[in-house]
Amino acid sequence: AALDAGDTHYPPSRGAMPIRQAIADKMRREYGLEMDPATQVLVSPGAKFLLYAALSALLNRGDEVIIFEPYWVSYVPMVIMAGGKPVTVGLNPDDGFRITEAVAEAITPRTKAIMVNSPNNPTGHVISPDEAAIIRDLALKHDLYVISDEIYEKLIYEGEHINLASLPDMVDRTITINGHSKAYAMTGWRLGWAAGPADIISLMAKLQSQTVTSAASFTMAAGAEALNGPQDAVDAMRLAYKARRDFMVPALNAIPGVECHRPAGAFYLMVRFPGLSEDSMEIADILLEKAEIAATPGIAFGRAGEGHVRFSIATAMNELERAVARIEKLLRK
Known part of the structure; x- marks a missing residue:
């Protein structure tokens, strides 16, 4: 208008x-x-x-x-x-x-x-x-x-x-x-x-x-x-992100060698991979090269982020399900 x-x-x-x-x-x-x-x-x-x-x-x-x-x-x-x-x-x-x-x-x-x-x-x-x-x-x-x-x-x-x-x-x-x-x-x-x-x-x-x-x-x-205007769409989006978080956190934590922090807000996950490495740059490289999953190294967010990588869950649920399957396959190796 x-x-x-x-x-x-x-x-x-x-x-x-x-x-x-x-x-x-x-x-x-x-x-x-x-x-x-x-x-x-x-x-x-x-x-x-x-x-x-x-x-x-x-x-x-x-x-x-x-x-x-x-x-x-x-x-x-x-x-x-x-x-x-x-x-x-x-x-x-x-x-x-x-x-x-x-x-x-x-x-x-x-x-x-x-x-x-x-x-x-x-x-x-x-x-x-x-x-x-x-x-x-x-x-x-x-x-x-x-x-x-x-x-x-x-x-x-x-x-x-x-x-x-x-x-x-x-x-x-x-x-x-x-x-x-x-x-x-x-x-x-x-x-x-x-x-x-x-x-x-x-x-x-x-x-x-x-x-x-x-x-x-x-x-x-x-x-x-x-x-x-009406805020219904904002809450609907919040609930959609919550559903993705509620799927991803237990799914990742169920994989041996993966530890996922449960966020109370936003649309990111901070994830450790003690089964792979404590070096966040190395973890990100492994995920990208061997599982075709993009993640941000935790060290980018300061020293307190080291040992983690950040995932975004601002994507479709079927993509998140594929990501979990790829991570599980990678860790089994």
Whole structure:
């Protein structure tokens, strides 16, 4: 409809007001937060740029950013590109990749922010109220910002999503990053958004206006409709991913020499192959060459990911069944 109406011209750099209002309405409806769409919301061609823009807005050269391992592969390069120093904190796979109070040991006088991704890529971990409280307490005690990457928020199978900005006293120090790629399967539309303190959003908007300019006008029209319209399709997709997870995890764990972590969200599996190797690069090579299965080496997500490979289950069930059969055949050899 937007294309038919000729909505193909330059939009406001911060985003068209209908989608900014839709985002503000979502934050109020789902998390009880009052966000001014004019000053506290920014729409961009993808959430990825907004993560970088938030880091660029927050960091002075040499400022440190806490990043939990395993982490999405772009976090560390983004911090470095923004002039900061990534400080990674490894999470224990045998403890379900849970955030513990040990993270406090990584904080120094140069720490400026904590990056949180829940549900997590690659682990599928969903932070609990206790973990959220740890992050909140550290942010308040040490005057830190939190960059909360919530792109997988609608893909949760156990537990509840916690928007960190909605915790007491956190709205003025939390930048929520989200988008349409995962919840609405709009990956090619390139549509992300940020909500946070007006002064930080203003700095991010300045960077956006001088670089990527804006999201596409007709994409934003579709994005507003997605947020405002019925959400039945989102839940149907969540249930489809849950069914794939519920098939894959026990099927892989039933194969001798395979250990699969059970994710609470997102659409990835972190899998060990002690029957093959503890070297994730070697495991990925073996799977590709001998079973024709593509996997991402765990070391790509930091040292805490070593020994694992990441599988995506964002594919048809019959393909997943074929993958299990190939892995079983490989391990029998």
